[in-house]
Amino acid sequence: MTESREAVTGATNVMRREEHDLVVVGGGPAGLAAAQAAYDEGVEDIVILERDFELGGILQQCIHNGFGVHYFDEELTGPEYAQEFIESVAERGVDIRLETMVLEVTHDRTVYAVNDEDGMTELDAEKVILAMGCRERTRDALDIPGSRPAGVYTAGTAQRFINMEGKLPGEKAVILGSGDIGLIMARRMHLEGAEVEAVLEIMPYTGGLTRNVVQCLEDFDIPLRKQQTITEIHGTDRVESVTVQEVDDNFDPIPGTEYEIECDTVLLSVGLIPENELSVDAGVDLHQVTGGPIVDETRETNVDDIYACGNVLHVHDLVDWVTEESMIAGRSAARSLQDRVETRDEPIEIDKTQKLSYVVPDRISTVDPDREELPLYMRVHAPMEEVFVTLSSGGEQLTRDFQRRAEPGEMITLNVDTETLAELPEPRLELDVVPREEV
C-alpha cells in the first residue's frame, strides 16, 4: 500500500489525501492494543489518530495503581500501563498523529481528520477501528434541578484538574454515584486535603469494584450511603449545599426524607456513555443497552470493515479486558485484510436471559481455525451470590462457570472453547445465570 502524504495542491483544495490499510480512531488503551495486534498479525500500514497531546487516553490521568493485574500479572498505575503499549506501537513503527481530531468517518471508510500541523486530511482506509472511548454522564442527563453554580463536575473532569493540572476543584465535596471513578476520586480528594462528606448511591449496591469500596472509602472512613440521591443543588455563584433524599425501589425520592449537606463541590460518577457520534454518522447500528455498536465476535460492526473495541463498544470496568478485546479487533481486522477469514454460512446468534443486562458479542459470524477460545463478556442486572454462568444451545448445556459473586459493576467473562461451537444443535447460543442450588 503506498502512502501519499503530500498535500493535493490546487487553487481551492488544500486537503491532504492518503490511503492506508488500517486507521485506528483513538490512541487510548483500546486503540493502542488494536494497533499492536494488527501489526503483529502482519499489517504494517497503520495510523493511529489521537485527539490528545499524548497517547494513553484516560489512563494518563489515572495515577492510582490497580491496572494490569490480569494482563501483566502485576499492579501498575494508569500511565505505566499505557506506557507499555505506547512503547510497543512506537517500536513497531505505527504512524501516530497526536492532537488530531477525527471529524467524520464515512460508511465507505473515508476518515476526515484535522490538526494544526497538517490541516485537514482525508484518509481512505481499508479497515477502520473505532476506539474513541466514552464520556461521563452529566448532571443534566440525570435531571437534577437547582441552581447552576460553579463546583459541579463530573468525577473525571475533577480528576484531570487534580492529576494533570495540580489544581483542587473544591474543598468540601459530596460525590454522587459509587462507580469506580467516584470511589477513586473520593480518596483522591481526601488525600489532597479536601473533605469528602459522603458518597451517595441511588442503587441498593455500589456501581464500582468491591476492592475500590474498601480501599477508597472504608480505609478513609468516607461514608457510602446507598439508595440516596441528590434532588437539588443550591448556591448562586458557587455550590453551597445539596438536598439529599432516600429513594424507593423505583428510584423515586421518598417525601419527608430530605436532608441538606453543606459542600462547595459536587462530583458526579453516574455512568459512562460510549462516544458513538462518529459511529452513528458512519451508519453503525448501536445496541440499546450498551450504547455501543452491535458487533460480531471479530468486533466488526454492521458496516463492513468498520470495527469497534474498548469503551466505545461497551463500558469496561478493567482496562485489562479492554486490551484483550481490542487485540481481538486488531487481529481480526488484520486477518480480514489478508483474506484469512472464513465467514460462516449462518452466523450463530448469542442470546441471553433477563438476568443478564447484555452480552458482547452479539453473534459469531466467522470460523477461525487459529482461535482456541472465544471470550464472551457480560454483566448481570443485579448482584447475585454463588451462581453459575451457563451457556447452552437448543436446551443442551455446553459449558458453565462458577461465580462466587456476580455484581453489575464487574464484567463477567466466559471463555468458550471454540471446538464446542463446531457442532451446535441450532445456530443459537443462550447465556443464563443460575443459582448454585438450581444446577
Added chain:
Amino acid sequence: MQSQTDVVVVGGGVTGTAIARELSRYQLDVVLVEKSPDVCTGTSKANTALIHAGFNADPDKQKGRLNVRGNELYHERIQHELDVPIEWRGAMVVATDESERPKLEELLAKGQDNGVDGLEILEREQLLKKEPHLTDDAVAALWAPTAGIVNPFELTVGFANNAVENGASVELEAEVTDITQTDAGFTVETARGEIDAETVINAAGLYADEVSAMVGVDDFEITPRRGEYYLYDKQFDIDIETTIFPVPTEVTKGIVVTPTDEENLLIGPNAQEIDDKRDKATTRQGLDKVLDGAQKTVPDLTKKDVIKEFAGLRPAIKETGDFRIQIEEEVPGFINAAGIQSPGLASAPATAELVVDLVEELHGDLEEDPTFDPNYSGPPKVRHMSHEERAALIEEDEAYGQIICRCETVTEGEIRDAINQPVPAQTVNAIKRRVRPGAGRCQGGFCGPRVVEILSEELGIPMTDVKLEGEGSELLTGEIKQPLLERVEERSEVNADD
C-alpha cells in the same frame, strides 16, 4: 474608565447593547456599564430565543408595536449586518380541540391588524406535513411564516461588539451603585469609578426598578418571572422544523417547542413569579410542567437526550404588563427602558430605534457619524464549514486546526478570538456564549479544563482565578494539597504559641 460622556446606558443585555449600538450611529459619546464580567448574563441569556411574528401582541401596548417593528428590522437589517444566526422557521399556534378554533381566528385578526404578513389558518393535514411529530389531536393552527429563531448570545455580543467598533465603550464589572443629578445631567457611580453624563438610559433588566429609584422614579416594581427549560442533544430522533405554540390562555402563552439555531430542540418556559432576582434555580415541579406542556403538542418527547436544563428570569412590570420605555418627565435626561419581558428579544432593534427618538426629543436631532459601519463579523464557525473550507482556513491560521471542544467542534482559534473581541470573553460562560465550547452533550466535561487553561494564558491570570460567570464563581479553589499545608501551618503556629 472615562469620567465623562454624553450617554450612559445601564445594562448589557440585548436591550442595552442594541441601544448602545444604535446610538453609536450618531456623533455621541456612549458608555455602556454592566455589573457582570460579560454582557448577556441576565434575561437575555436564558429565554426561548424567538423573534415573534407579532400576532399575539397587543397593538395598544408598547410591546405590541415594538414587536412588529422589531421583526421587520431583523428581516431588513440585523440579519444582514450582524454575523448572527437568524432563521425564519415560522411559528404555529396549534389548536388541539375544535373548541380552540375561535381563538385561532381571533389571533389571526389581531395579527392582521398589527400588520403581520403571511398569516393563515392551516388544517390538520397541512400541519402534519410540516411537523410529522405533532400530536394526533391537532385540528388546525395559525401559521406565521415571519416568525424566527435567533441566537440570543451572539446577537447581544454582536450588538455590543459592533457598538464598540463604532466608538462606544462597554465597561464590564461596573455595577451602578448610585446616580445623582447635577447641573449638567448626572453623575453615575459605578464599581469602577464615577462618570458624568448628560443622559442616562436605564436598561438594567431585573434591576431596572432599583436603578430608576436612584433618581427618584420609584413608581414601578420589577417582578422576576421565572421560566424553566429543557434543551436536547442535536443528535435527537425527533425533528422539529418550526416553533410550535399551544393555544394561549389568559394566564400563559403555554409551553413552546422550538428548534434552536444550532439544531438543538428547546422546550419551555413555565412562568412563576418569585421574589429573589438571583434565583435561577430549576425546580422539579417546574420542569415537570415544562415536559407535560410540551407533550401537549409533541407527545413523543421524553427526558431522554436532554443535555441541559436551565431557568431564566423575565423582568415584568405587573401593573401594566407592558414595557416602560419613556423619558421620565420629572427627571429630564433620564430614560427608562424597563419591564422588557417577552417579546423583548424580538423588539430589541425597535426598542433601540425608539430610544434614539427619545434622545432626539431631549437633545434635538442627532448628527450621524459618517464613519459608522453597521456590519460586524464574529469568529469563523469551524463546525459549520465543509472539510474543504476548514482546510483552507487552517492554511491561513493553524489555530483553527486545534479542536478543543469535541461535541461542538470548537477550535482553539475561535476561543482565542472570543477572548480578544472588542467586548472580551473573560469567563468560561462568556466563551461558551460566543463560540460554544461546553454547550454540547458532555457539557464541558472534556474541554472545561482546556478552556480554563486558555483563559488563564490569554488573560495572564492563574487558573484558580478563572470564573464560570460572576464574582465568586471561580472553578478551582486552589492548589492541590493546599488545605493540608494550611492545616500544618495552623498546627505549627499553635505549637509555636505553646
